[in-house]
Amino acid sequence: LTTWLAPILVFTMEDVWLARFDGDASSIHLQDMPETPTDWRDEALAAKWSGIRRTRRAVTAALEIQRRDKVIGASLEAAPVVHVEDADVVKALKTVQFDDICITSGISVTTDPAPNEAFRLPEVEGVGVVFETADGEKCQRCWKILPDVGTHKHPGTCKRCTEALA
Numbered sequence: 001l002t003t004w005l006a007p008i009l010v011f012t013m014e015d016v017w018l019a020r021f022d023g024d025a026s027s028i029h030l031q032d033m034p035e036t037p038t039d040w041r042d043e044a045l046a047a048k049w050s051g052i053r054r055t056r057r058a059v060t061a062a063l064e065i066q067r068r069d070k071v072i073g074a075s076l077e078a079a080p081v082v083h084v085e086d087a088d089v090v091k092a093l094k095t096v097q098f099d100d101i102c103i104t105s106g107i108s109v110t111t112d113p114a115p116n117e118a119f120r121l122p123e124v125e126g127v128g129v130v131f132e133t134a135d136g137e138k139c140q141r142c143w144k145i146l147p148d149v150g151t152h153k154h155p156g157t158c159k160r161c162t163e164a165l166a
Contacts, residue, residue, distance in 0.1 A: 003031050051089035052096060054124050055082065059102045062119035062129035072133065076143050079106035079134040083114035085126035105134035105144040141165070 006013040006028045017028035059080060066072045079099075084090045090111055099107040114120070114128025121127070134145035140156035141164075152162035 002028055003034055006031075048092040048095075051086065051092050052098070052101065055084060055089060055093060055127050056098075056102055058082075058119070058121045058124040058127040059104070059107070059129055061121050062131060063102075063104070065119065066131050071131070074143075075103045076105050076138075077134055077145060078104045079108070079132050079145075080104065081108045081110065081130040081132055083110055083112055083118060083128040083130070085111070085113075087111065089126075105136075105146060108132075 002013050002016050006017075010029075013028050017031075018026060059082060060075070062080060063072070063075045063078055066078065067075070072078055080102075082093075082098075084093065090109055093109045098109060099105065115130065118128030118130050120129075136145050136147035137149035138145050139149050139158040139161055141161040142158065144158060146158045149158050150156065152159055154162050154165055157165065
């Protein structure tokens, strides 16, 4: 476990390692990464997340063009429409908070054919992204731009953040 967490919790895992294996030549970062047990591999889950990551790549590339052109300053100012041809990928996208994965204020996923002006990445076939700006006000807690900000108990927050603060 220490070796697996070392790339993420660098200093903490080094302290844990040195508490057990003290010495100047001892370091968790000099250990080989253990092999993942074969029975831990889930091909269906890997395929699901491969589709999600590929779609996210197209979304973030489309947003980067808008950022470069100074249309938006941050991805949270966007609420793009994502046109996906593969029904399995659409199904996978609906099982996650895809707007959070793409770091946008909102996102619409549709199986409708992408319009000609939609952004496409050649390496991500079957995905078209139409840029839309997010409507509403900026939540003071999560920074998402949502239409319900200011309509809850905490005036500067969205519904989700108001519930978290309750």
